[in-house]
Amino acid sequence: MADTSLARAVRWSASMRWDTAVGALLIVVLLLSFSFVDGFGNALNLSFLIGNTLPIALIALPMTMLVVSGEIDLSVASTAGLSGAVMGALWNQGMAIEAIIPVCLLLGVVCGLVNGLLVTRLGLPSLAVTIGTMAAYRGIAQIVLGSDAVTDFPARYLDFAAGRIGDTFVPYAFLPFLVLLAIAVVALHATPFGRRLFAIGASEEAARFAGVRVKRQKLVLFVLTGLMASLTGVFWALHYASARYDNATGLELSVVAAVLLGGIDFDGGKGTLGGAIAGVFLLGSLQNVMSLLNVSAQSQIVVTGVLLVVSVLGPRVGRQISVARAGRRAASAGPPAPEAPTPAA
Amino acid sequence: MTHPSDTGPAPVLALRDVSKSFGAVRALRDVSLELFPGEVHALAGENGAGKSTLIKTLAGVHRPDAGQVLLDGEPTVFHGPADARDAGIAVIYQEPTLFPDLSIAENIYMGRQPKRALGRIDHKATYAATLELMRRLGVGLDPGRPARGLSIADQQIVEIAKALSFDARVLVMDEPTAALTGSEVARLFGVVRTLRDQGAAVLFISHRLEEIFEICRRVTTLRDGAFVSSEPLAGMTEDDLVRRMVGRDLAELYPKQEVEAGAVALSVRRLTREGVFTDVSFEVRRGEIVGLAGLVGAGRTEVARAVFGIDRWDAGEVEVDGKALTNGAPSTAMAAGLALVPEDRRAQGLVMDMSIERNIGLTGLRTTVKAGLMDRGAERSRSLDWAVKLQVKYARIADTVSTLSGGNQQKVVLAKWLATGPKVLIVDEPTRGIDVGTKAEVHRLLSQLAADGVAVLMISSDLPEILGMADRVLVMHEGRVTAAIPRADATEETVMAAATGRAAA
Numbered sequence: 021m022a023d024t025s026l027a028r029a030v031r032w033s034a035s036m037r038w039d040t041a042v043g044a045l046l047i048v049v050l051l052l053s054f055s056f057v058d059g060f061g062n063a064l065n066l067s068f069l070i071g072n073t074l075p076i077a078l079i080a081l082p083m084t085m086l087v088v089s090g091e092i093d094l095s096v097a098s099t100a101g102l103s104g105a106v107m108g109a110l111w112n113q114g115m116a117i118e119a120i121i122p123v124c125l126l127l128g129v130v131c132g133l134v135n136g137l138l139v140t141r142l143g144l145p146s147l148a149v150t151i152g153t154m155a156a157y158r159g160i161a162q163i164v165l166g167s168d169a170v171t172d173f174p175a176r177y178l179d180f181a182a183g184r185i186g187d188t189f190v191p192y193a194f195l196p197f198l199v200l201l202a203i204a205v206v207a208l209h210a211t212p213f214g215r216r217l218f219a220i221g222a223s224e225e226a227a228r229f230a231g232v233r234v235k236r237q238k239l240v241l242f243v244l245t246g247l248m249a250s251l252t253g254v255f256w257a258l259h260y261a262s263a264r265y266d267n268a269t270g271l272e273l274s275v276v277a278a279v280l281l282g283g284i285d286f287d288g289g290k291g292t293l294g295g296a297i298a299g300v301f302l303l304g305s306l307q308n309v310m311s312l313l314n315v316s317a318q319s320q321i322v323v324t325g326v327l328l329v330v331s332v333l334g335p336r337v338g339r340q341i342s343v344a345r346a347g348r349r350a351a352s353a354g355p356p357a358p359e360a361p362t363p364a365a
Numbered sequence: 366m367t368h369p370s371d372t373g374p375a376p377v378l379a380l381r382d383v384s385k386s387f388g389a390v391r392a393l394r395d396v397s398l399e400l401f402p403g404e405v406h407a408l409a410g411e412n413g414a415g416k417s418t419l420i421k422t423l424a425g426v427h428r429p430d431a432g433q434v435l436l437d438g439e440p441t442v443f444h445g446p447a448d449a450r451d452a453g454i455a456v457i458y459q460e461p462t463l464f465p466d467l468s469i470a471e472n473i474y475m476g477r478q479p480k481r482a483l484g485r486i487d488h489k490a491t492y493a494a495t496l497e498l499m500r501r502l503g504v505g506l507d508p509g510r511p512a513r514g515l516s517i518a519d520q521q522i523v524e525i526a527k528a529l530s531f532d533a534r535v536l537v538m539d540e541p542t543a544a545l546t547g548s549e550v551a552r553l554f555g556v557v558r559t560l561r562d563q564g565a566a567v568l569f570i571s572h573r574l575e576e577i578f579e580i581c582r583r584v585t586t587l588r589d590g591a592f593v594s595s596e597p598l599a600g601m602t603e604d605d606l607v608r609r610m611v612g613r614d615l616a617e618l619y620p621k622q623e624v625e626a627g628a629v630a631l632s633v634r635r636l637t638r639e640g641v642f643t644d645v646s647f648e649v650r651r652g653e654i655v656g657l658a659g660l661v662g663a664g665r666t667e668v669a670r671a672v673f674g675i676d677r678w679d680a681g682e683v684e685v686d687g688k689a690l691t692n693g694a695p696s697t698a699m700a701a702g703l704a705l706v707p708e709d710r711r712a713q714g715l716v717m718d719m720s721i722e723r724n725i726g727l728t729g730l731r732t733t734v735k736a737g738l739m740d741r742g743a744e745r746s747r748s749l750d751w752a753v754k755l756q757v758k759y760a761r762i763a764d765t766v767s768t769l770s771g772g773n774q775q776k777v778v779l780a781k782w783l784a785t786g787p788k789v790l791i792v793d794e795p796t797r798g799i800d801v802g803t804k805a806e807v808h809r810l811l812s813q814l815a816a817d818g819v820a821v822l823m824i825s826s827d828l829p830e831i832l833g834m835a836d837r838v839l840v841m842h843e844g845r846v847t848a849a850i851p852r853a854d855a856t857e858e859t860v861m862a863a864a865t866g867r868a869a870a
């Protein structure tokens with residue numbers, strides 16, 4: 021009894037350390053980049069860094085909540101792509117952009133709803149469901165827009181999505197993101213909604229027995245994720261001034277990697293949004309630095325993949341080491357006091 | 366503490382003045398224990414008395430800080446569980462861990478199957494060896510059947526057979542009966558007696574005192590890590606044993622207060638869930654404790670789950686205070702004043718990785734809110750309040766519940782539900798696996814709740830508990846309520862007759 025509680029305490033503190041560690045690592049990477057990477061520190065590059073990272077960051081907000089609740093959505097990049105494709109197609113039809121954007125967001129809600137209903141009503145694993153819809157949504161995007169690229173969106177919107185405030189490093193789009201971030205942090209960490217998510221992720225059955233409407237809660241999350249993914253799709257098309265069916269391809273990998281890197285436990289129930297966002301910007305910074313150093317796009321994907329594996333392995337290995345250490349301590353001949361002999365066990 | 370017959374055999378395994386600490390916690394202090402061949406020895410003590418540490422010391426998991434482990438009278442040091450196993454010591458845990466898809470024989474000889482040429486497993490020899498083990502234990506389990514679907518009792522028998530295959534001379538059984546039904550216990554005890562008669566020394570741990578008296582010859586009692594006594598059970602009463610365990614006279618295990626029953630609080634009418642339970646009707650009044658008895662699998666837990674909304678019902682209706690509940694909606698049941706303390710506290714009652722504070726807080730997410738945000742102060746004081754009221758023993762309210770003992774975990778579950786101020790409280794096996802002191806506390810609490818006007822429905826497989834606490838006893842058999850017995854007429858015989866379907870409803 022004593023050793024398991026000890027082990028748990030160690031494990032808990034290890035997981036607490038992970039997100040702070042990622043935050044610290046982000047600062048270290050930034051400082052090193054400022055010092056040693058040519059062109060990193062100027063305001064324009066930093067605004068690029070932030071702007072290019074925003075799609076990951078936007079989707080990471082609901083994705084963090086999904087993973088905390090023990091689910092995942094791999095269809096987000098396809099939803100974003102579909103949203104961009106529909107945006108382009110409708111624009112080609114001559115529809116006003118002010119009308120198109122709400123349609124795209126609604127489409128994202130529908131995409132999320134389909135995922136959520138398949139998971140909650142049919143009880144299918146979200147990993148499988150969203151791999152399926154990942155292909156399906158991308159396919160629909162291609163049907164909608166073909167291989168066209170729509171680029172002639174109104175300048176006002178393009179400027180907002182790609183521009184920055186004066187000569188500072190802050191993109192315009194960063195400000196609404198900060199508002200969304202604040203809302204997400206509060207929702208996850210300071211509301212009953214967030215409490216329920218952590219309970220669901222840690223033990224779905226116990227949450228149900230405590231009166232938590234698990235299915236409804238998850239459905240809401242999938243819908244939110246779809247909504248944010250389509251918003252990201254709209255942003256992406258404007259930011260890069262190009263709506264194509266294959267926009268944001270592979271973005272789900274970056275989002276999941278960043279969220280897990282930020283210390284969100286893949287098994288659910290643990291993590292902080294702060295850690296996840298630190299993970300997002302760590303990944304974004306690394307990608308930026310690699311671009312500056314002329315590392316090829318393919319190699320960057322390799323790095324993202326490796327980070328994903330490391331971020332899943334890291335906390336686990338750390339935990340196992342701590343548990344093993346705690347177990348050895350419990351099994352050894354005495355308390356870890358200085359006078360205790362260390363057994364050669 | 367000499368053995369009754371000094372001319373008898375020497376102890377096969379003994380602990381002499383063993384102490385063990387974990388950091389500042391002294392788990393064992395100067396504990397001695399002697400296990401003789403051909404004898405079943407009980408180890409008694411409340412949760413946290415040091416029983417687990419003692420077992421782990423015997424099993425070679427822990428090494429004592431002071432004192433000696435004597436094997437056949439010789440001081441021995443076990444460097445790990447494998448050492449202890451090689452010395453003939455086997456531990457059977459409460460919940461066996463078998464490979465469900467392997468056969469019984471394969472489970473027993475896992476990793477050391479008899480081999481034929483080219484290293485192929487000799488299935489025939491494995492089967493025959495297992496059959497021989499089963500014969501020695503006097504049970505008729507087919508060595509070839511997969512472990513999946515075996516009852517927990519049979520799984521334990523497989524573990525015992527495995528121990529036997531290692532030529533175990535000492536068998537340590539850590540609460541083997543906690544999850545067993547009456548007939549399964551009888552079956553297990555048959556095996557234990559066979560082993561004993563073949564000369565094995567058995568150390569038996571159970572919270573059920575009547576079992577200790579039934580099968581053990583001597584008992585060693587621990588309290589707060591300290592050795593209390595080691596003596597023959599002959600001539601002792603259950604009260605004597607409890608006094609040694611808790612260090613005082615226990616006020617009363619079943620402190621039932623007489624309460625005038627009030628208005629109907631819970632009304633269940635013709636409730637049916639196809640294939641699970643049929644046409645179940647009953648009422649629980651304010652101030653009443655209604656016991657729901659029956660064999661495991663009779664459908665008691667399933668009725669409770671449906672009433673609370675975890676599972677849907679196919680027909681019938683449930684009312685709390687005259688208000689009909691929605692089918693399959695725990696949140697509306699909660700809002701109507703219903704609370705369910707579920708059967709499995711680790712999987713259903715608690716989020717094990719969450720703090721005490723947040724576990725209790727989980728039922729108050731609608732009330733400890735200010736302007737849509739969590740009111741952390743209110744949440745903490747609500748949780749603290751109830752943790753203190755129920756005398757949960759914890760270091761910090763922010764500790765995860767998994768650090769608590771079983772009894773204290775159960776108190777947290779109760780706290781979590783009492784904090785909702787329920788009108789109707791359903792408790793499913795409220796004292797399973799918790800020590801006698803905490804058990805009495807839980808009973809006192811239930812009795813007080815009833816006196817305060819709460820309607821209590823208590824599901825229990827512990828017959829003395831049902832008889833001691835219930836105003837009325839409902840008995841279920843194969844998915845139907847077969848009897849409603851008033852307190853005055855409720856005896857083990859009447860309840861068991863209805864539970865086994867022998868009595869007319």
